[in-house]
Amino acid sequence: VGQMARETDKPVLACFxxxxxxxSGIDTLNSFKVPNYxxxxxxxxxxxxxxxxNRRLEMIEAAxxxxxxxxxxxxxxxxxxxxxxxxVDEILVPxxxxxxxxxxxxxxxxxxxxxxxxxxxxxxxxxxALARLTGLPVEAIRTSGTIAxxxxxxxxxxxxxxTLKG
Numbered sequence: 001v002g003q004m005a006r007e008t009d010k011p012v013l014a015c016f017x018x019x020x021x022x023x024s025g026i027d028t029l030n031s032f033k034v035p036n037y038x039x040x041x042x043x044x045x046x047x048x049x050x051x052x053x054n055r056r057l058e059m060i061e062a063a064x065x066x067x068x069x070x071x072x073x074x075x076x077x078x079x080x081x082x083x084x085x086x087x088v089d090e091i092l093v094p095x096x097x098x099x100x101x102x103x104x105x106x107x108x109x110x111x112x113x114x115x116x117x118x119x120x121x122x123x124x125x126x127x128x129a130l131a132r133l134t135g136l137p138v139e140a141i142r143t144s145g146t147i148a149x150x151x152x153x154x155x156x157x158x159x160x161x162x163t164l165k166g
Contacts, residue, residue, distance in 0.1 A: 002032025015043040015060075018072075040064040055135055059152075062132035067122060073097075074118065079104055084123040089159050096121055100155075120154040126162045 005012035014029050014036045016022040026036045037043035040060045070083045071090075075097040082093050100119055108114050124130050131138045133156055134149045148157040 002028060002034055005032055005034045011047060013037065013043055013046060015040050059133055059135065062129075066124065066129045066133065070122070075101060077101055079115070079118050080121060081118045082121045082123065085125060088161060089123050092123065092160065096123070096157075122154055122156050124156055124158050127158060130156060130158050 001012065001014060012034055014026075014034055015038075016025050016029070016036050017038060019026065019038065029036050035046065037046060041064045044057065044060060044064075067083060069085065071086050072081055072083050073093050074081050080097050080100045082096050084090060084093060100121060104115065104119065122133075124133070127138055127141045130136065130146070130149065131141055134151050136146065136149070140146070147163060148155060150156070
């Protein structure tokens with residue numbers, strides 16, 4: 001990102017959230033004079049009105065809106081971070097830890113690879129939220145039965161409490 005910022009005349013900024021986990025990355029950005037914002041809303045505001053509306057910007061704003069007030073929990077092994085709305089979905093966190101940890105173990109062994117960072121799982125309140133954060137049409141989500149999408153470095157999962165069979 002820093003090298004790219006030096007080579008372009010376009011504004012370049014970053015939004016690395018979770019300061020304690022990304023502090024070395026923020027330090028690298030600072031060395032290239034690339035500003036980092038702790039939350040997407042501040043990054044978008046920093047770009048100002050000269051930014052044309054585009055789908056990615058809408059998804060960034062939607063992510064900030066939908067996940068406002070979310071809590072985060074890290075698995076005991078540190079390989080999974082789950083973000084969720086406080087309340088009834090909290091009961092799913094240990095199950096997600098277990099499922100994702102086991103998947104990482106099996107797939108990692110099969111591929112001979114271990115992710116260098118935790119998997120981020122965001123538990124979403126429904127298909128509308130999934131559509132806003134992925135760009136998929138709601139109708140396509142409904143007709144295909146899509147309940148999760150891996151996009152932009154995170155696993156977006158529709159809460160089982162809003163699906164027909166849970």
